[in-house]
Amino acid sequence: MIVKNLATRIFKPIIPEAEGRNMVIAGLAIVSIILFMAIFADIIAPYNPTKFSGKPLSPPSPSNLMGTDNLGRDVFSRVIHGSRVVLMVVFSASAVSMAIGVPIGLISGYFGGKLDRAISMIMDSMYAFPSLILAIAIAAVLGPSVFNAVIAISVVYVPTYFRMTRGQTLSLKSRLFVEAARASGAGNLRIMRKYIFPNLVTTVIVVFSLSIADAILTEAGLSFLGFIVSAPTPDWGFDLSSGRPYLPSGYWWMITFPGAMVMILALGFALIGEGLSELYAPGRER
Amino acid sequence: MTSLKAYIVTRALLVIPTVLILLTLVFFILRILPGDPIASMVGQKVPPEVLEKLREEAGLNKPLIVQYFDYLYNILHGNFGRSMIWGKRPVTAEIMDRFPATLELTIFGFVISVILGIITGSVAAFRRGSKIDASMRIYSILAYSLFIPWFGMVLQMIFGVYLKILPIGGRISPGTEPERITSLYVVDSLLTLNTSALSSALMHLFLPALTLGIVLSGAYTRLVRNNLIDVLSQDYITAYRSRGVKDRKIAIHAMKNAFIPVITLMGLQFAILLAGAVLTETTFSWPGMGTFLLERIQYRDYNSVQGAIVFYALFVALISLIVDVIYALIDPRIRY
Numbered sequence: 001m002i003v004k005n006l007a008t009r010i011f012k013p014i015i016p017e018a019e020g021r022n023m024v025i026a027g028l029a030i031v032s033i034i035l036f037m038a039i040f041a042d043i044i045a046p047y048n049p050t051k052f053s054g055k056p057l058s059p060p061s062p063s064n065l066m067g068t069d070n071l072g073r074d075v076f077s078r079v080i081h082g083s084r085v086v087l088m089v090v091f092s093a094s095a096v097s098m099a100i101g102v103p104i105g106l107i108s109g110y111f112g113g114k115l116d117r118a119i120s121m122i123m124d125s126m127y128a129f130p131s132l133i134l135a136i137a138i139a140a141v142l143g144p145s146v147f148n149a150v151i152a153i154s155v156v157y158v159p160t161y162f163r164m165t166r167g168q169t170l171s172l173k174s175r176l177f178v179e180a181a182r183a184s185g186a187g188n189l190r191i192m193r194k195y196i197f198p199n200l201v202t203t204v205i206v207v208f209s210l211s212i213a214d215a216i217l218t219e220a221g222l223s224f225l226g227f228i229v230s231a232p233t234p235d236w237g238f239d240l241s242s243g244r245p246y247l248p249s250g251y252w253w254m255i256t257f258p259g260a261m262v263m264i265l266a267l268g269f270a271l272i273g274e275g276l277s278e279l280y281a282p283g284r285e286r
Numbered sequence: 287m288t289s290l291k292a293y294i295v296t297r298a299l300l301v302i303p304t305v306l307i308l309l310t311l312v313f314f315i316l317r318i319l320p321g322d323p324i325a326s327m328v329g330q331k332v333p334p335e336v337l338e339k340l341r342e343e344a345g346l347n348k349p350l351i352v353q354y355f356d357y358l359y360n361i362l363h364g365n366f367g368r369s370m371i372w373g374k375r376p377v378t379a380e381i382m383d384r385f386p387a388t389l390e391l392t393i394f395g396f397v398i399s400v401i402l403g404i405i406t407g408s409v410a411a412f413r414r415g416s417k418i419d420a421s422m423r424i425y426s427i428l429a430y431s432l433f434i435p436w437f438g439m440v441l442q443m444i445f446g447v448y449l450k451i452l453p454i455g456g457r458i459s460p461g462t463e464p465e466r467i468t469s470l471y472v473v474d475s476l477l478t479l480n481t482s483a484l485s486s487a488l489m490h491l492f493l494p495a496l497t498l499g500i501v502l503s504g505a506y507t508r509l510v511r512n513n514l515i516d517v518l519s520q521d522y523i524t525a526y527r528s529r530g531v532k533d534r535k536i537a538i539h540a541m542k543n544a545f546i547p548v549i550t551l552m553g554l555q556f557a558i559l560l561a562g563a564v565l566t567e568t569t570f571s572w573p574g575m576g577t578f579l580l581e582r583i584q585y586r587d588y589n590s591v592q593g594a595i596v597f598y599a600l601f602v603a604l605i606s607l608i609v610d611v612i613y614a615l616i617d618p619r620i621r622y
Contacts (some may be wrong), residue, residue, distance in 0.1 A: 099444055125307040128554075128602050130561035133579070137315050137595050140583045221565050223579060224435050240446055242437055246567075250447050250456065259436025267431040274427060 007032075020278030025269030026208075034265050038083040045077035050232040053077070057251055067253035069239075070246060079257050085228065085235040086265065089149050090215045094208060096154035101161025108162070109169030109194055120166065127159040129212075130221060132221050139227040149228040153218055153230040157211050164207045165200060172196050202280045210273035213266045220262040236262045289477050290614060301603050306358075308599035313357055316592055317350065343370055344588045345603070365589035366593035377593035386469035386608035387457055387523050391566065394472075394491055399555070400500025400548075403506020408541060410507065411514035420540035421506055429504030434562050438497040440520070443495060452493055455571035459486045491600065494570040497560050502555055509551050546617050553609030557602055577586050 007029035033231030037044060046065075047053035054064045058070040066075035108116040125132070135152040142148035172178060173196065181195050222228050223237030231242070236258040341347050344367075345356060360367065409424035413441035446454035453459075457471065464475040464483035472491065475483035517540045518521065526536050566575030571577070575594060582590035 121303060122307055122311075125304055126311060126604060127306065128304075128557055129311070130557045130564075131598060132561035132564055133595065133598055134315075136564070136579065137312070137591075140591065141316055213431065217431075220433050221435075224565065225568065236462065237433075237435075240433075240439070241318070244435075244439065247442060248447060250443075252443055255436065255439050255505075257442075259433055259439065262433040262436060263428075263431050265430065266433070270431050271426050 004016055011114055016117060020275040023271045023275030024067065024279065025272075025275075027268045030268030031272065032263060034083050034261075034268065035087065037080050038087050041081045041084060044066055045074075045080040047074040047077040049073060049077040049081040049234045057246070057254075060253055066257045067251075069243065069254050070251075073232075075239075075253055075257055076240055077234070079261055081267070082234040082236045082239060082258060084262065085223070085233065086216060086219050086237070086262075089146060089153065089228065090212055093150045093219075094152035094157060094212050094215055096150070096206060097211070098161050098204065100154070101158040102165045102200070104158075105162040105165025106196065106200070106279060108168050109166035110196065112170075116166075119162075123159040123162045126156075127163065131156045132218055135218055135222055136225065136227065139222055144227045144230065146228060149222055150221065152222065152227075153215055156218065157215060160211050161204070161207060164203060168200050168203055169196055175256070187213050195255045202276075204272055205258035206277045208273075209269045209276060213269035213273060216262065216269065293614050294611055296613070297607060304606075305600065305603045307452060308603060309358060309361060309596065310354075312595050313354055313586045314590070314597055316595070317346070317353060321379045340370070340588070344592075346588075361596055366596065367583075367589035369590050370587045371582075371590075379577070380590060381593060381597050384575050384578040386561075386572060387572060388563055388567070390470045390472060390491065391494055391572060391574060392556075392563050393470075394495035395498030395502065395563070395566070396556070396559055398495055399502035399559075399584065400506060402499060402503035402550070403548075404541075404545075405511050406507040407510025408514055408537070409499075410511040412519065412537070414515060414548050419511075422511065426504040426507035429500055429502075429507070432501045434497060434501055434565040435569045438494065438566060440568075441493050441497060453490050454493070457487070457490050457573055459490075460481065462486045470507065494572055495565045497569070500557065500567050501562060502559060505547065505551060505555060509548055513547055514540060515539065519538050533610075545614075549609060549613050551618065553606050556609070560598060560602070 006227050007025055009024045009087045011028050050073065052072040053074045054066055054068040054072055056070055058064060058068050060067045064074050064076065066079060069075055069078070104119065108119045135156050138152035138155055139148055142151060173191075178191060178195050186194070219228070220237035220240075224241045226238070226241065229235045229238050238253050239258040240262075243251070243258070246254055338347075345353060348356070364378060366381070368374045368376055368379055406422045406425055410419045413419050440452040443453040462483050464471060464480045464487075465478050467474045467477055471483065471487035474482075477488055518536075523536060523540060526539070563574065564579070566572065567574045567576035568580065575597070579591065579594040582594065
């Protein structure tokens with residue numbers, strides 16, 4: 001409740017009053033808490049996430065809030081530190097996909113023609129390919145590392161930005177204000193930069209938060225399958241897979257907490273994206 | 287009817303460029319990306335002679351352009367090379383061993399997701415603006431945000447570890463496999479009327495299929511709800527109402543029309559289903575394509591890895607063709 005009130009007080013003034021607002025506020029609250037956790041992990045976490053800090057496999061207790069894992073490491077501290085890798089990978093990967101997908105989509109949609117058709121076909125094929133499997137293929141070739149995970153995930157999401165930008169550009173370029181700009185002598189570059197791009201920004205933001213939600217699940221999946229970090233680095237997906245062998249014996253805390261964090265973070269961005277798309281496209285929920 | 291035939295033929299021809307692009311993409315990823323696939327798969331500790339031998343086995347020491355045409359030629363002839371480990375079996379045979387398991391899992395997951403989506407979506411649409419509508423909305427976002435391995439493990443914990451009523455891994459109890467006809471255990475045990483195999487197969491299938499089904503149902507909830515609301519506000523529905531047609535009859539009518547766009551989503555969802563199946567298979571030790579791919583990446587079996595990914599690409603292209611044809615059969619407006 002305190003969190004909710006605080007979030008409302010902080011975010012309400014900057015978000016217009018409309019349907020979808022509460023979703024955006026709830027999402028922003030979740031994401032800010034996890035960002036805060038990641039930045040101040042060293043201060044918040046009670047123990048070193050990679051060091052022995054209690055009897056192995058002991059259940060949650062006042063001294064180890066989320067219990068300890070098979071090596072006696074504090075699960076709570078690992079959950080807090082685990083937010084770092086996923087946020088870093090997902091933010092950098094999405095920034096790269098956006099930086100590639102948006103300009104290509106804009107140029108392709110604006111000029112049209114054969115090149116546009118060729119690029120669209122390539123992007124559509126990539127889009128049709130199961131994203132996690134594409135990411136696995138790239139990560140397997142490049143080898144497991146955080147940097148390579150960023151490359152793999154950014155490749156996967158380029159088509160998402162491309163398709164959205166191209167679609168919007170197609171509908172914008174025939175609008176009256178673009179015609180007017182062209183009639184008054186504006187060049188192609190100027191039209192794209194001054195007249196079309198500013199109208200894309202809100203959609204890009206919506207797609208950004210929705211595709212980040214998806215990218216979080218892809219990152220966690222890759223990490224779960226062992227393609228991102230190796231022991232003893234804490235990461236939610238990876239920790240979930242290390243807890244898996246202990247599930248049949250009933251050590252529920254090793255998997256419950258890191259896995260739930262993946263969902264909560266994805267939920268945060270999904271709420272922001274959903275809420276924003278309602279705010280900016282009232283009546284037309286996708 | 288001729289225009290329908292023309293549509294189907296054109297659509298089938300369009301598969302060719304799509305498949306070519308997908309195959310080129312796979313080739314690009316596996317051969318051209320910086321980093322030697324063999325070296326990064328084998329690790330650094332292998333002597334150069336062994337590395338060279340592996341490369342030769344995978345045909346990686348020829349010029350790239352030759353490699354590319356070899357690769358296309360072989361795939362067109364259904365030749366995916368031989369596995370580089372153990373019995374050196376043809377990759378095609380290995381894939382055919384594993385694929386039925388994935389097909390069975392995805393079909394059941396798919397059916398569960400569509401059923402759940404239609405139920406939740408229509409409940410939300412018919413009670414538009416109510417608390418139920420809002421909670422279905424939350425359901426759809428929550429389902430979408432679920433992390434498959436986690437959700438699967440939570441189900442394993444509840445039904446397998448605490449209640450002990452369902453198995454937590456595998457495809458069937460060892461020794462109860464039905465006679466092989468289609469290699470889909472549920473179908474085979476039905477065909478051979480083998481009840482013990484059927485119950486074992488269904489028990490093993492239940493949790494993984496439910497995991498996939500719930501996670502994927504969220505997208506359908508939204509789409510069914512929004513389409514149904516659109517259809518319900520159209521004139522012909524109002525006309526029905528004014529003539530006193532019963533609500534249930536209207537609902538059936540509206541659902542039929544609202545369902546058409548859902549088919550498009552099914553095509554896209556199938557790709558997501560395959561990706562989700564990789565994680566589901568790993569979580570439930572399900573011997574399908576996903577676990578095959580990961581296992582072979584671990585064993586550095588380059589030919590099998592390439593074969594599995596190419597197979598996925600071909601399968602995705604086939605599914606999108608099927609979905610488009612079904613769409614054209616149902617909706618008479620779709621024609622060339």
